[in-house]
Amino acid sequence: MPPKAKAAGKGRAPAKRKLAEKFPAGEVLTDTGKKTWKLGDPVGQGGFGLIYLAQENSSKSVGADAQYVIKVEPSENGPLFSELKFYMRAAKPDLIQNWQRSHKLKSLGVPRYWGSGLHEKDGKKYRFMVIDRLGTDLQKKFEECGRRFPRKLVLQLGLRVLDILEYIHDHEYVHADIKASNLMLSHNDPNKVYLVDYGLAYRYAPDGVPKEYKEDPKRCHDGTIEFTSIDAHKGACRRSDLEILSYCMVQWLCGQLPWEDKLQDALYVRDCKIRSQENISEFMDECFTSQEKPDELQRFMEEVRALGYQEKPSYEKLRSILRAGLKAIKAEDDFKLDFSPANGAVSPAKVSKHVRRDGVCRQEHPIASLSEAVKEGGVDVHRQSEGRP
Template identity: 60%
Template structure:
């Protein structure tokens, strides 16, 4: 892959023009791929269904997707660089063997190259095609999430993800497996074993998805291991409560930053004592350059499993505990949400799903409801463990 300097900021990036279904692209290994319908767009990258070139059309069950960007953009180049340096198949397989894992949630890289269209050059990357994003899995009674395994691997190989959110966590055919995707913001925090210095850069302020990004990222500090874990914590809170206290003011970065700082100083004001609170308390004490002890974080969550007489069996259900026994919980239908909310004593909760209500309650009321929701969902989270 020719080395192309990434653009210095979003203002210099451009969206790729749309590829027509059936267009043929050829990767560096001379393999031909047929492009299907578009399925997503974001960060100046377009995503299409894809498969090896054949006489048939590309359907929704296509085994692969292709990410496309103008060759002078950057995110796909960054992701390719990450895979070439830190996620080679032999590296991943060795890690799985030495850490005695059943799998590690990385999508398979199939190929990449440059494609000329109408006098313009486009970079592309072929990856596995996955199913629902995590939030959708959660709403359909999710089975598992093993994000911490993936983060430990990434961090041990000198990189941080830099963009964790529900839409980057997807399931595959096995409902007990979840994969972390999209390394377009991956950052090599420790090249050749030398950790980058903590330094604020106003040009980088608020990088990432604003509701989940770390406090350091709001201040323009380069991504870090604690930053990844902090971002994951915000995701966990939203998955359980359906709402983050700063979600109503995402157009005001200063408000979002100040809110996160305020809640970080007093985590109890964001949630009652539970495994997420312990997780967040542990993460906030991590130094920018500290070598994270991932087993300690796992132990925090395992204590919750032990407290309800369960264990890590690899099949982690979103369930509630009722009279000492497990009871399956499905949250896809509003009717059942209302029934469960009544049982939990907060009948008027409007934030049990990520879809914003047209009658959003005030932030103070939302926070109180979120606190109550975390209290009642604490046993559920114990089955929502990040290993």
């Protein structure tokens, strides 16, 4: 999440987050349960933290086959603290295992939480968290496939993400930032997909009581602008995650969402999404030819659009819609994810740009969140239409 903007009438500038310092391989961290973990080489970096290969502490060095990773941030930073709250409440191995068993799932794509704590080095304190190691993300696969996924794969990914969302929603959270770069394949099994990055995860129903529908200035710019839901500016809910998933599936299938030509204009993007929800059939016509239009994605969006703000989705009905799509193309969910390029897919450099209705085509660089759009363009997203109740 970006730093908070300076409050009106205050003379103090927003606090800047500190960058993480690199630890040497072999550094040993002790979690709150007194379990020790040894760091290997760093394998990733966020805006303010590093991700290291890790194993339980032993005399051996951490090898390339390590089964865990440790995320490390300076203790005063916020993103990992927010993510940690989700993992501690909802991602303990026994919780996930019991859910899989009770729902008869072969797998569930929520990384397991193995421990966390504070580590001090050279007088500085760092927060860390141990989770499962994962493989490549779907954004890389999407680009490798010429920014088009086959229809069967899109529907299978939708089914896997629905399982994940039902689980995290049942544990009182919404994710709020579903996208290909936050979906990762298993390190050991390329047919399993996991939803990661819970830094924006929102506890929508503490102790089972849904939060009231009202504007939430602290969260009004959360999410990734091309996907974030219309609800985002008023506090996320379960239908928000499902709306975001629907945009992802449409993009994966057609290559580009209609509003991707002007991602730096947050109001333009929001208004396009409002129009897409008001006339889903017209939105689908913008994205697909009549021969290519997937009826199941339109039905999925219509089902999500009909949900009330606090209404519990019928996940099984949504799954049945996607399974009907598989049946329509004479396929079934065989739990094998085939990332072969879709028919007619081209390299990313050749993907055509969408032309706005005013006849102007502008391709902007994607920006990570609505807050960045506001910061760069001076947009006040609070000046929005009321949206949906």
